Amino acid sequence: MQLECFQKPIKGVVEVLSPRFGDERGSFSRWFCAEQLCDYIENLSFRQINHSENFLKGTVRGLHYQLGPQREYKVVRCIRGRVLDVVVDLRETSDTFLQLISVELCAARNNALIIPPGCAHGFQVLEHDSQLLYLHTADYLPNYEGGVHLKDPMLNIQWPLSITEISVRDIGLPELPENFKGLSL
Template identity: 50%
Template sequence: MNIEATPIEGVMVVTSQAFADHRGAFQRLYCDKELADVLGGRHVVQANHSRTAQVGAVRGMHYQLPPHAEMKLVRCLRGRVWDVAMDLREGSPTFLRWHAVELSAESGRMFVIPEGCAHGFQVLEPESELLYLHTAHYAPQAEGGVRHDDPQLGIEWPLPVADLSQRDRSHPLLTSDYSGIKL
């Protein structure tokens, strides 16, 4: 696995090599030994799968508050998505900056989003599927989110937003005091 840093501390892109022959292909999606430095003592405790049908649909920008904050390791198993991490760690030199990477099954990429960063994605191909590995259990009382279209964030989605859940529509816009975020 090749591990690359991004401009946001803790946000990484991990690329796995696929081994192909006449039967098909094999690819290691996760290895705690190879990812030990990335995980930093954390353990994967939950795996989730999402399928999003419509091109242009956006899911996000989601995070969990402490003490339930989580690192996410995200892979695309089918289709193609524009995956975004947003730094919400007050005091971070990249506070309110975002970084995006295109994920697809063919690319072999996994996006690592640490605690204190929001995560979201836009579907670039129909019926795209993601696998999420989490280092904390889902805690509904700790979930949070910011608007995908918040002008202070300036996320550059590659396509017009075609579909958005009511929950994601209702995330608050950030204010100058950022009082809603306690990461």
């Protein structure tokens, strides 16, 4: 059972499609295989698995990243509903510095996104009661967290829906300074 991996325009961001095999009992799909994903994730070893439950369509979470020794790869999968997942390249030496991509993650489509260190991540909920599963290669430590405001004018993210919910923490994230040179890894 082979996972299908597609490199996105930002280096290191990979969409993973998991074929689903079904019969009268239901279905089966592989969501993770170290052998197939080790080419995309350095030192593949997950430290945390997290679950995000989102009640209302229009909710936005993000944009978040980890710094220094806690920089991480994330594998993000929508396990119920649909979200628009957004990744912004903040790596100072990247050819795609400050570029962003958006990918619809959908439980029915059975896709996931690999997000490399140095990229900020966020999403908007497209269906009520959407849920995401995250695999992280580093532990979350508040002293190493970073973030960018969801309406940063330099990024100009086009959220498809009106924003209905956002946390106090996320609304307080800073915009990038005009002279932002990027994150060093």
